[in-house]
Amino acid sequence: MNYTKKLIVEPGTKVRLKQFDPAYQGKEGKGDAEQDVDKELAAVKVKLGDLQRKMYGDNQHSLLIVLQGLDAAGKDGVCWHVIGGMDPQGCKVQGFKVPTATEAAHDFLWRIHPHAPAKGEVAVFNRSHYEDVLVTRVHQLVPRKVWERRYDLINEWERLLAVENGTTILKFCLVVSKEEQLKRFAERLDDPDRQWKISDSDYKEREFFDDYLDAFDEALERTSTEHAPWFTIPCDHKGFRNLAVGHIVLEAMEALDLKYPKPTVDLDQIRREYHAAAVEETGGGKRKKG
Ligand code: AMP
Numbered sequence: 001m002n003y004t005k006k007l008i009v010e011p012g013t014k015v016r017l018k019q020f021d022p023a024y025q026g027k028e029g030k031g032d033a034e035q036d037v038d039k040e041l042a043a044v045k046v047k048l049g050d051l052q053r054k055m056y057g058d059n060q061h062s063l064l065i066v067l068q069g070l071d072a073a074g075k076d077g078v079c080w081h082v083i084g085g086m087d088p089q090g091c092k093v094q095g096f097k098v099p100t101a102t103e104a105a106h107d108f109l110w111r112i113h114p115h116a117p118a119k120g121e122v123a124v125f126n127r128s129h130y131e132d133v134l135v136t137r138v139h140q141l142v143p144r145k146v147w148e149r150r151y152d153l154i155n156e157w158e159r160l161l162a163v164e165n166g167t168t169i170l171k172f173c174l175v176v177s178k179e180e181q182l183k184r185f186a187e188r189l190d191d192p193d194r195q196w197k198i199s200d201s202d203y204k205e206r207e208f209f210d211d212y213l214d215a216f217d218e219a220l221e222r223t224s225t226e227h228a229p230w231f232t233i234p235c236d237h238k239g240f241r242n243l244a245v246g247h248i249v250l251e252a253m254e255a256l257d258l259k260y261p262k263p264t265v266d267l268d269q270i271r272r273e274y275h276a277a278a279v280e281e282t283g284g285g286k287r288k289k290g
């Protein structure tokens with residue numbers, strides 16, 4: 001399957017997440033054959049790691065991956081299972097929580113911009129500036145006329161990064177069904193390793209599930225652009241979710257034609273003049289017995 005073509009939100013199209021199927025896992029029904037999914041994902045991760053190290057070495061391109069989604073859809077899971085294949089040198093994940101007093105006293109992009117990827121870097125946003133048209137809108141944390149302006153401001157800011165500065169931007173909306181979300185909350189309650197993730201806001205926010213879907217609809221419709229497209233990812237099956245995100249990122253990185261840079265020194269000269277002399281000095285590279 002071509003995940004990019006299948007899951008992209010084409011700029012200008014209507015989005016209705018209430019009609020979206022979060023349990024979709026491709027015609028082949030991949031989620032059932034867990035071993036095949038694991039094998040395919042492992043191969044994708046190796047390729048992602050390889051390309052990301054080239055991006056770091058080459059120091060010309062940058063990649064921004066935005067992860068948004070309903071609670072328990074799997075933002076953390078994507079970081080662990082997909083991004084985890086990349087080298088921490090040159091790849092960073094930044095989470096965005098409730099703004100601090102200082103952050104809230106600035107414009108909404110103030111806390112975001114310093115985390116945009118520099119050349120050579122991959123930056124992953126676990127939540128992002130989109131919270132300011134999602135949670136902010138659902139709970140009317142600022143007046144409508146303030147958050148309504150933000151779609152255009154976001155488009156402008158992303159244009160600055162992508163068009164003016166050559167950053168590849170990929171935005172993922174992770175969609176889980178209400179039933180699967182509750183199942184995952186229950187699993188967290190029973191799993192001592194995941195109990196730390198539970199917050200009472202999870203259940204409070206769940207009451208606003210449909211409002212969030214409406215807020216996502218408008219955000220995706222208004223901010224999926226040629227230079228910063230959204231992808232809607234069905235997340236009820238974790239294997240499909242990981243493969244979908246992995247393949248879309250992989251395809252975008254492959255399109256950059258990344259290569260390790262050429263050496264900046266004369267290798268023959270280094271071999272002749274320096275390396276040979278160093279070998280000579282250490283007795284042919286052999287350790288002395290003793
Ligand atoms: P988590 O990602 O589960 O650790 O939760 C982080 C919480 O911070 C979520 O409830 C988000 O909705 C909230 N949050 C993130 N950004 C903002 C924002 N700009 N305004 C209000 N709440 C936010």
Ligand code: MG
Pocket residue numbers: 071072197199202
């Ligand atoms: Mg949470």
